Amino acid sequence: MKVSDLYTCLKKVYGFLGKWWPGLPEEIIIGAVLTQNTNWKNVSRAIENLKKALGENDILRKAEALSTEKLAELIRPAGFFNLKAKRLKALLAFLKAYDFDLNRLKSVPTDALRKSLLEVKGVGKETADSILLYALDKPVFVVDSYTKRLLKRLFNIDLQGYDEIKNLFESEYPPDLALYQELHGLIVEHAKRYCVKRPKCDECPLQENCYYASQLK
DNA sequence: TTGTGTATGTTGGGCCATGG
């Protein structure tokens, strides 16, 4: 199997995921920071705390107005709360320059927008691309550790660099928003179910197409 | 057998320092 066949292949197994990253764009931006090194269940608890304390609208503006300490208290369930409170504050300060208007943000060319997001302390490549893809509707490919592991196992492609992997996918697939959103979600779901650190090849629906699984025999 | 307590392992980005 080739990298360009992965989408069709995963879709055959898992079907359409629908809206894989839940919530309003504002919540997705917050979630992108909160989900660093933690599972989604804990992140959604933290977001619920924020919504309960701040209400549903203008959540970014209201969150920015909170002290770092208060913010940390609310996002506690997401883990690393002191660190993430600082990172979230930094990101919210960046958004304030756009008056928290996501449409204004969206009107910035993607490359420039990505660069300025990466200048925010606490926003790395994965976080920036997640925001671009799921909150701002930009067709950029999101790479994570699951993507790296899947590439290595399925295709024996051993790339370390984030941008290398991003470029590989972006050259194999046309820049289609729905496709990119769906494909990243499919990769994560598959890696979480079967292609875990200690892979469950015997149960894996892709074992016939997988370099690693076929090597076991 | 079922419950409870304790310990230990696993998960996961980004920053920063350090060593090639």
Next chain:
DNA sequence: CCATGGCCCAACATACACAA
């Protein structure tokens, strides 16, 4: 320039010891 490892934190899963 690039890779590696420590650091930030909590939840959950698993395993095991022991008691009732």
